Amino acid sequence: MSSSLRRLYEDLRSICVALVYPPGDDCDILMQQLKRIGCRLKIIWPFPAEPPTDVDVILFHLTQEIEGNTIWSASSVASALIALTDYESPTILKLLLDTRAHGVISKPFRSSGILSTLVLARASYSYQERLQGKIDKLESTIKSRRQIEKAIRVLVDSQKMNEAQAYEHMRSKATGLHVTVAEVSGMIIDAHEAMEKLGLKL
Known part of the structure; x- marks a missing residue:
């Protein structure tokens, strides 16, 4: 065997x-x-x-x-x-x-026929799981990218930075805080939305 x-x-x-x-x-x-x-x-x-x-x-x-x-x-x-x-x-x-x-x-x-069906079903399920994992990862990447782009626009509008400066600022903060750029972008967006609700500017 x-x-x-x-x-x-x-x-x-x-x-x-x-x-x-x-x-x-x-x-x-x-x-x-x-x-x-x-x-x-x-x-x-x-x-x-x-x-x-x-x-x-x-x-x-x-x-x-x-x-x-x-x-x-x-x-x-x-x-x-x-x-x-x-x-x-x-x-x-x-x-x-x-x-x-x-x-x-x-x-x-x-x-x-039962053994072969078991084998094929297990293989199909495993492939489905791997494929779904790739889809989830891709969706997460797209979501993070959109969030980063939104945070860049916030910094460009409110802090008078250009896009390169805004991204570098977020990357630097992410390094200092030991988090991802996407997490920093989320902080910026949350702070911006909170200030807007209070009628203030970031």
Whole structure:
């Protein structure tokens, strides 16, 4: 077994999987295979109003009965989502798209296919998390840049500095206070807005 494949199996043995599915033969098949893989397992039924927490993967029963109710979405659940469907229909496909599930397993359930779906769902969730992290960082950078530009305009207007002097002033203060330029710009904007409310000038 290659080192990458070994790491994959070790990862699956360390995860906790929530199985949200009604009792019966189908549930037993899923349980047996998940236990065979080595996952820690939580069996949940009836269907909860909120998705399980503190788990790495959620396998959940997706049926037309949940249409119109709160739909779990991968964008708001801190776990990989795998939908378990009884059959395919336009309604089920629409619900599946709404959940943005990382994987889907359709009946009849078999021991084969569960492992590969787990692997792909985990990989998809990990990629989604990395991508969201990059988006959050980019949005934070854009927000900080806009705030710095706003603070520069405040200093240019109120302190008769040019833009280069205003930025250098903020950078110097940031160094002295051991904070970021964005934090200094926030102080300037807050002070400026407070003075405006009092009818005064900074």
